[in-house]
Amino acid sequence: MKEDFRVVRARWIVPVSSPPLQNGWIRYGTTKIQEIGSGEPPADAVDLGDVAILPRLINSHTHLEFSDHESPVGSPGVSFSEWIKLVIASRGLSNPDSLLSSLTSGLNELWQTGTVLAGDIATPPLHYPAWKDQPDLVSFAEVLGLQSDRFNDRFQAAIEHADRLEKGAYSPHAPYSISRDGFEKVIEHALVKNRPVAMHIAESPEERELLTSGTGPLAELLDTMNLSPLEHYPWRGEPFRVLIDGLGQQDSGFLIHGNDLTADEIEYLTRYPRLTVVYCPRTHDFFRFAKHPVDKMVNAGIRVALGTDSRASNPDLNLWKEVQYLLNHRQEIPPEEILAMATSVPADAFQRACPSLRPSGQLRAGFRSDFGVVETHATESEQLWRDLSTHPYCIPALI
């Protein structure tokens, strides 16, 4: 059957893989882009007018289980260990019905705000609701447990989750919630199974204190949970290098946060070109952590992608607002690189791990043909980036 092609034109096309095109047009079919051009559009082009057309977005890190939170847990600036305590308490209130409604509203919110692919951290067993319009998910089964019986139980559940899903993956939760031995077991298993791995690493200075000294607020929290921190901490050697080595050897490793990595550790990351750091700007801001070293990472050539994290630390799951946060607050980073963090960089990392995913994150021939638009009257690219930093990302009804 012959495919129907349509053509749209707009004031700007932002392909991501190449510089923005003024007066651009796109010819596309139901699933794929066929051709992109600029100047006089083909006669059958539908004019979208004063907008920039962009690819749909990719959210590298969220926890859809928490999507029913109307607002973040705790107040801005809450200490990390206090926040963990509040999240554990709020988790105790959930049941299977509330989990399903949380997943449904999270998936809806991702889709409506332009996200076509997301990395979701899931507590197994977990079943996603399925319907036609929803983003693709790479589902990272969370494994935690400092004590071996808890770890073994969670690891087994994670293996079943990852084996059941075509795009299943693993997430040893964080070095303050899994033992070093447990971390190594998950990493080894993921490597053998060739599945992606994501882990929260260097999120807070409290984590560094626990790993290097076995003391501080996280040690006190573990103590109140009868988890004997001194049996597990401090880690010998250089804990953050151990964690980076574990993730870096994977075909597709996602180091979530990295807020608190030192200059030496950032340099160490460059050994692993397949590793992706995921920065969650508004969640980072919620905790009032010290300035994120994303500029140093970009300068060192490290792959950086963006995530929203969950509604337990962010008011919504709108990835465009993360892009805008960076466009407005981190102007030392070229805007093209910021946009790539929400499109082409994570697309490449997820696609490498899950080849069945449709090519996404760029506007070019062969890539998926669903787009977003942002209003702009710009006549040059500097103004275009300013407009992108202030105007919302919308999904045109036409497409």
Ligand SMILES: [Zn+2]
């Ligand atoms: Zn997270």
